[in-house]
Amino acid sequence: MRDLATDTMLEIDGLTLSFRTNRGRVKALREITFPVRKGRILGIVGESGSGKSTVLWSVLGLLAGNAEVTAGRVEYGGKNLLTLNAEGLRALRGEEISVVFQDPMTSQIPVLPYAQQMSDILYRRSMSEADKRKAAIDMLRRVGIPDPESRVDAYPHQFSGGMRQRAGIAMSMLTGPNLLLADEPTTALDVTMEAQMIDLMRGLRDDFDTTIVVVSHNLGLIAEMCDDVVVMYAGEVVETGEVHDIFHNARHPYTRALLECDPARIADVSRRLPVIPGDIPDLTASLSGCIFASRCQKALPACSTTAPPLVERGTGVAKCHLLEGPFADPSWPPPADVTTVMRDTGKNLDASVTEAKPLLEVRDLNVQFRTMGAMKTRLRGVGRPFVDAVLDVSLDIRPGETLALVGESGSGKTTLGRTILNLQDAAGGSVRFEGNEIRNMSERRFKPLRRDMAMMFQDPVGSLSPRKSVRALITEPLLIHGAEGRNLDSEAERLADMVRLPRGFLSRYPHELSGGQARRVGVARALALNPKLIIADEPTAGLDVSVQGEILNLMADLQAEHGLSYLIITHNLPVVRHIADRIAIMYLGRIVEEGPAAEVFARPAHPYTRALVEGVPQPDPDRRRQKTDAIKGEVPSLLRRPKGCDFATRCPLAHDTCRESKPQHRQIAPDHRHACLFPLR
Amino acid sequence: MTIYLFKRFGLAAVVVMAVLLLLFSMLHMIPGNPAILALGTRATPEAIAEYSARMHLDEPVLKQFVYFLGSAVQGDLGEDVFSNRPVTAIIAERMGFSLALICTGMGWAVLLGVPLGCLAAVRPGSWLDRVTGIFSVGTIAVPSFLVSIWALLLFSIQLRWLPAIGAGEPGNFADQLSHLVLPAFAIGLGWVGYLARMVRASMLEVMGEPYIRSASAFGLKPRRIVLGYALRVAILPTITLIGMGFGGLISSAVFAEIIFARPGVGKMIFDAVSDRNFPIVQGGVLVATGFYILVVLLSDLLIAWLDPRVRSSL
Ligand SMILES: Nc1ncnc2c1ncn2[C@@H]1O[C@H](COP(=O)(O)OP(=O)(O)OP(=O)(O)O)[C@@H](O)[C@H]1O
Ligand code: SF4
Ligand code: SF4
Ligand SMILES: [Mg+2]
Numbered sequence: 001m002r003d004l005a006t007d008t009m010l011e012i013d014g015l016t017l018s019f020r021t022n023r024g025r026v027k028a029l030r031e032i033t034f035p036v037r038k039g040r041i042l043g044i045v046g047e048s049g050s051g052k053s054t055v056l057w058s059v060l061g062l063l064a065g066n067a068e069v070t071a072g073r074v075e076y077g078g079k080n081l082l083t084l085n086a087e088g089l090r091a092l093r094g095e096e097i098s099v100v101f102q103d104p105m106t107s108q109i110p111v112l113p114y115a116q117q118m119s120d121i122l123y124r125r126s127m128s129e130a131d132k133r134k135a136a137i138d139m140l141r142r143v144g145i146p147d148p149e150s151r152v153d154a155y156p157h158q159f160s161g162g163m164r165q166r167a168g169i170a171m172s173m174l175t176g177p178n179l180l181l182a183d184e185p186t187t188a189l190d191v192t193m194e195a196q197m198i199d200l201m202r203g204l205r206d207d208f209d210t211t212i213v214v215v216s217h218n219l220g221l222i223a224e225m226c227d228d229v230v231v232m233y234a235g236e237v238v239e240t241g242e243v244h245d246i247f248h249n250a251r252h253p254y255t256r257a258l259l260e261c262d263p264a265r266i267a268d269v270s271r272r273l274p275v276i277p278g279d280i281p282d283l284t285a286s287l288s289g290c291i292f293a294s295r296c297q298k299a300l301p302a303c304s305t306t307a308p309p310l311v312e313r314g315t316g317v318a319k320c321h322l323l324e325g326p327f328a329d330p331s332w333p334p335p336a337d338v339t340t341v342m343r344d345t346g347k348n349l350d351a352s353v354t355e356a357k358p359l360l361e362v363r364d365l366n367v368q369f370r371t372m373g374a375m376k377t378r379l380r381g382v383g384r385p386f387v388d389a390v391l392d393v394s395l396d397i398r399p400g401e402t403l404a405l406v407g408e409s410g411s412g413k414t415t416l417g418r419t420i421l422n423l424q425d426a427a428g429g430s431v432r433f434e435g436n437e438i439r440n441m442s443e444r445r446f447k448p449l450r451r452d453m454a455m456m457f458q459d460p461v462g463s464l465s466p467r468k469s470v471r472a473l474i475t476e477p478l479l480i481h482g483a484e485g486r487n488l489d490s491e492a493e494r495l496a497d498m499v500r501l502p503r504g505f506l507s508r509y510p511h512e513l514s515g516g517q518a519r520r521v522g523v524a525r526a527l528a529l530n531p532k533l534i535i536a537d538e539p540t541a542g543l544d545v546s547v548q549g550e551i552l553n554l555m556a557d558l559q560a561e562h563g564l565s566y567l568i569i570t571h572n573l574p575v576v577r578h579i580a581d582r583i584a585i586m587y588l589g590r591i592v593e594e595g596p597a598a599e600v601f602a603r604p605a606h607p608y609t610r611a612l613v614e615g616v617p618q619p620d621p622d623r624r625r626q627k628t629d630a631i632k633g634e635v636p637s638l639l640r641r642p643k644g645c646d647f648a649t650r651c652p653l654a655h656d657t658c659r660e661s662k663p664q665h666r667q668i669a670p671d672h673r674h675a676c677l678f679p680l681r
Numbered sequence: 682m683t684i685y686l687f688k689r690f691g692l693a694a695v696v697v698m699a700v701l702l703l704l705f706s707m708l709h710m711i712p713g714n715p716a717i718l719a720l721g722t723r724a725t726p727e728a729i730a731e732y733s734a735r736m737h738l739d740e741p742v743l744k745q746f747v748y749f750l751g752s753a754v755q756g757d758l759g760e761d762v763f764s765n766r767p768v769t770a771i772i773a774e775r776m777g778f779s780l781a782l783i784c785t786g787m788g789w790a791v792l793l794g795v796p797l798g799c800l801a802a803v804r805p806g807s808w809l810d811r812v813t814g815i816f817s818v819g820t821i822a823v824p825s826f827l828v829s830i831w832a833l834l835l836f837s838i839q840l841r842w843l844p845a846i847g848a849g850e851p852g853n854f855a856d857q858l859s860h861l862v863l864p865a866f867a868i869g870l871g872w873v874g875y876l877a878r879m880v881r882a883s884m885l886e887v888m889g890e891p892y893i894r895s896a897s898a899f900g901l902k903p904r905r906i907v908l909g910y911a912l913r914v915a916i917l918p919t920i921t922l923i924g925m926g927f928g929g930l931i932s933s934a935v936f937a938e939i940i941f942a943r944p945g946v947g948k949m950i951f952d953a954v955s956d957r958n959f960p961i962v963q964g965g966v967l968v969a970t971g972f973y974i975l976v977v978l979l980s981d982l983l984i985a986w987l988d989p990r991v992r993s994s995l
Pocket of ligand 2: 252253254290291292293294296297298299300303308319320321322
């Protein structure tokens, strides 16, 4: 067995804690036990609310004020961090144990330059200010900030998202900590940035011999980056093991289900995604038996009454009756190709796209944003005070079809969606809906069309008025568009049934909904007026894989039933592969490739498409990408649009000719076009 | 930045004009012939006509306004109706008293209110927090002229600790200071509570921000976190509030100067209004408006200096 004293950096043992709330005590963590081995990267994975972040914060002693640790130890360097006094903890924080935060925008103070923030972290060192500054510059250079000598004086808002997270990593590595804790370090970043961040953190681990604990609900990131994995569910550790074991030999039904629900792991393209039915249990209620019993497909009667045994296995433990004891099932776990989760086949799978005329036709659409006032332009001598947020975009959507619009942040996806809905004026081009020009129509004339085109917003809870009940929210569109003679109560019930939201939820308020439920309310609102086209902006961002599956299945069912068309705006490529008929890839406001989804995934023509497709971390440790695969750099600012091909600054295939003039769109199949001078096919 | 300043000064000019125009029309509506008021009822018609012509009194208000502006840009605000001394000289004499009062009043309110709010926010629910809360509610509710009267009655008349009227002997700093204490106390008192509340609220909000948690996670000292990080951000809205607050303080100062018979600009305007001494009123209001606009501009520049996000958007 392992020698705990020399091999273990951090030992969490029986950690049990609860939060006092006015609903009662939330038993957020129960007997969490796992070691963190020296020099390795450990990933904690689980659905939202499983307690991943709480574990991290308890290591640092930075729990919310209403938290109460009732049992357990967190052993580090011979000390129990849970009983260490404030002084002792502060001596460790930042020096020996450091943190990378989820959202670098909110976790870095906006009014201090990085030089100040970083020298503050070094306050315990007897170094001169000049040496501290030099240390900060060196670390910024190490994490890949260009021109660190001058950028060290920048403020967080002057950095792009990716650079900010690099700076965040630089801050946490500045003191050369033994242990680095990272809570969802890439969730706020784009796909290409995520890949770069994974490389960076692995590199730092190798250079500085730092032990890393990373929390994520992104299985791809975990598989790509970690050596060991801890799977948590509703405040308990259900399985631990080395990464290969977890991804290829999962023993716990929950681990198995989580893996099976990940769209990136599902090879066959099917519109129906698997789900884990039900919700995480209420942690204020008294708990008995197996915590997963209410959602487990393999649950036995004993599971809900008798606590399952903790079974040691190859490289870790798993907690399930099927593995040992009187209820052991020798046929469990089944081979990898057997599905263990729910996968209902839906109502009507062949949502065939009719060869009808397009419902929506966008031609050469341009949208510009003013960047400075007229006076400033003249004073600074700038030729054009505009940036092109959307440039020469052409698209068709036929009835019953799903078109996915894919691109990184700042690529103009949302602006395009808003322009189609006439929420944003266009500078040129045309938008036709059912053959009629609708671009820049006055709101009065456009209003009747709002019945036919609906929007699903990105942040469902934020876009729902907190003071309105679900009933009021989902019937609001009816009221706006004149619901004379309709019974609003029965309409509300009809819509709730349509999105499979229990009718009891109609009297709830947005803050009482889970992420998935709030999303359902968003779908119901979009459906209220029986639209023909729904524009969905990141419909599943921030959702757990299983809930994501439920929402996408629901959308597919509604499409099959009502012949809806969808324009789905997203940067989540694995999902797109399953739900889209066609995809359009956007970069700096232009469409660089457009074609049938399966085609584009299998044989991309544009180097950017390939970078995106290959940039998605695979939820399989055997398919880790090579370090060099990730494309370098970041999306340039719209203010500095390259003269030639927009992608030339990052393209691995760029030739000199690419920097001369914009590549025109070229048709390579009736339904497939791209804008690249040296296409891959 | 230069463009920003241009815009701000342009806006300031517009505001000053609007205020003056309003004042002009109001003065014009006050019954009574200003010439008769100035020269006395026994003045000869010739004298009145001559005076009216010299002061442009027989021309339309708008024209009078233009004349006034024209000389104001040249630094001439007209003459005192009674003494014939230049208004600018009179204001210059009195401005010091008002500035001292207003700045001391706001100064002690800031020096006490900001730390109080800060401490209350660091330990919410502590006795200090509760006392501050009660104190704030109590003092904000009482108008400053009542505080002036009570302070006068209690400290000067009853206890005889401090002088009641005037601004002190010229040249005698200690005497001037002792005359400053009561009125400055009276106009600043409400602001102590107001600022404490404001700072407490914004500190509490900032202390909940993720970047404060980051600072703790990097092991910074609590002192550094509160003063160097949280207060650094929380003070920003307070600075705006203080800048705007000078407007209210100017009017409190008028009352305080009347009650304590302090020869400041406020008392000057008040006396001039009762005497129909319009040039003094106009000059006084112009200076007060200009002062207020300047303070607001300074507070905005201070914020831009402290907050890089604002700075880069200028
Ligand atoms: N301050 C708090 N007061 C009350 N309950 C809390 C508090 N913080 C967390 N919880 C509860 O504790 C449980 C675990 O929360 P935690 O944030 O650790 O989950 P997580 O796995 O990090 O989820 P996510 O993926 O959404 O970040 C949840 O049920 C949550 O509602
Ligand atoms: S103990 Fe029972 S309910 Fe729990 S995971 Fe195992 S089979 Fe499922
Ligand atoms: S045109 Fe050139 S730079 Fe642009 S994507 Fe094609 S190869 Fe790369
Ligand atoms: Mg979390």
